[in-house]
Amino acid sequence: MRSCSDPLPFSGLVALADALLRVVFLKHLRLIPEWGSALGRYVFSAFLIHCRKLQKILSRSKRLIKLEAMTYKLVLLRHGQSAWNNTNQFTGWVDVPLTEQGEEEARKGGQLLKDKGVLPDIVFTSLLRRAINTANLSLDVADRLWIPVKRDWRLNERHYGALQGKNKAQIREEYGDEKFMLWRRSYATPPPEIDIDDEYSQTHDPRYAGIEVPRHEALANVVERVTPYWESDIIPELKNGKTVMIAAHGNSLRAIVKMLDGLSEEEIAKVNIPTAIPLLYELDDNFKPIKPRGEYLDPEAAAAGAAAVAAQGQK
Numbered sequence: 001m002r003s004c005s006d007p008l009p010f011s012g013l014v015a016l017a018d019a020l021l022r023v024v025f026l027k028h029l030r031l032i033p034e035w036g037s038a039l040g041r042y043v044f045s046a047f048l049i050h051c052r053k054l055q056k057i058l059s060r061s062k063r064l065i066k067l068e069a070m071t072y073k074l075v076l077l078r079h080g081q082s083a084w085n086n087t088n089q090f091t092g093w094v095d096v097p098l099t100e101q102g103e104e105e106a107r108k109g110g111q112l113l114k115d116k117g118v119l120p121d122i123v124f125t126s127l128l129r130r131a132i133n134t135a136n137l138s139l140d141v142a143d144r145l146w147i148p149v150k151r152d153w154r155l156n157e158r159h160y161g162a163l164q165g166k167n168k169a170q171i172r173e174e175y176g177d178e179k180f181m182l183w184r185r186s187y188a189t190p191p192p193e194i195d196i197d198d199e200y201s202q203t204h205d206p207r208y209a210g211i212e213v214p215r216h217e218a219l220a221n222v223v224e225r226v227t228p229y230w231e232s233d234i235i236p237e238l239k240n241g242k243t244v245m246i247a248a249h250g251n252s253l254r255a256i257v258k259m260l261d262g263l264s265e266e267e268i269a270k271v272n273i274p275t276a277i278p279l280l281y282e283l284d285d286n287f288k289p290i291k292p293r294g295e296y297l298d299p300e301a302a303a304a305g306a307a308a309v310a311a312q313g314q315k
């Protein structure tokens with residue numbers, strides 16, 4: 001037996017309700033003979049019951065239609081290889097350029113967007129040229145260079161404190177594997193603070209006028225700064241139905257992945273984001289991933305790229 005919420009008898013019900021309505025209407029106009037008041041009452045109440053069922057079915061289908069429509073597209077894109085990725089130096093907020101290889105990676109990322117039909121309507125970047133240029137190069141190839149751009153320091157790379165500018169392999173050798181991994185991938189332990197007058201400090205950088213420039217950050221601090229920005233600036237664009245691209249950095253994107261996928265501190269420690277391979281998330285109406293961890297537009301290259309990032313620091 002079908003339940004009344006089963007959509008199959010839907011058209012039958014509509015036809016029945018319509019027929020009954022006509023009968024009641026004609027009877028009201030006294031165009032059909034008196035059937036006896038009991039039958040009349042029966043017909044009318046049956047009609048009302050069907051109306052209520054009809055209402056339920058309609059609101060259920062409305063909910064289903066709403067669910068289907070309420071999915072949002074988000075693309076995360078880490079910048080291409082930077083000069084200091086190439087020389088294996090901790091970078092953080094130091095504004096190093098892309099290498100030629102990094103520029104080529106960014107263009108390939110754009111080609112993937114184009115080939116897979118993932119076309120951003122708005123792009124968010126950090127204030128650092130490796131993310132800004134990666135966004136531009138990839139969007140140019142995808143023929144979306146014209147879309148609006150929003151830049152914000154809250155999408156910057158994690159501030160690597162006193163490690164900024166230092167060679168990863170040397171730091172690993174000097175301080176040992178445990179400390180190296182603690183500084184690099186632990187959730188709550190920041191690296192040592194940078195001196196405000198250090199050549200790689202951003203304390204006096206005019207682009208950060210008005211904000212308290214960090215002297216070091218753990219991933220937890222990045223989550224703290226990215227989350228309110230996600231809520232105040234990015235979610236409203238998704239809500240408007242925009243396909244949003246965030247072109248940012250290994251650790252600011254890890255913060256977003258942690259937040260989206262609800263990963264534990266241990267789980268996020270194992271996540272490494274490859275350079276310039278778009279990571280597509282489809283989000284539900286609570287802005288949670290429909291498919292956990294999203295989908296890289298080139299999964300094989302992404303796996304190889306992530307493994308290379310994880311291996312940094314080895315000689």
Ligand SMILES: O=C(O)[C@@H](CO)OP(=O)(O)O
Pocket residue numbers: 085089090091092093157158160184250251309312
């Ligand atoms: O140096 C950095 O700023 C980041 C990203 O390149 O390095 P890591 O992957 O070690 O966090």
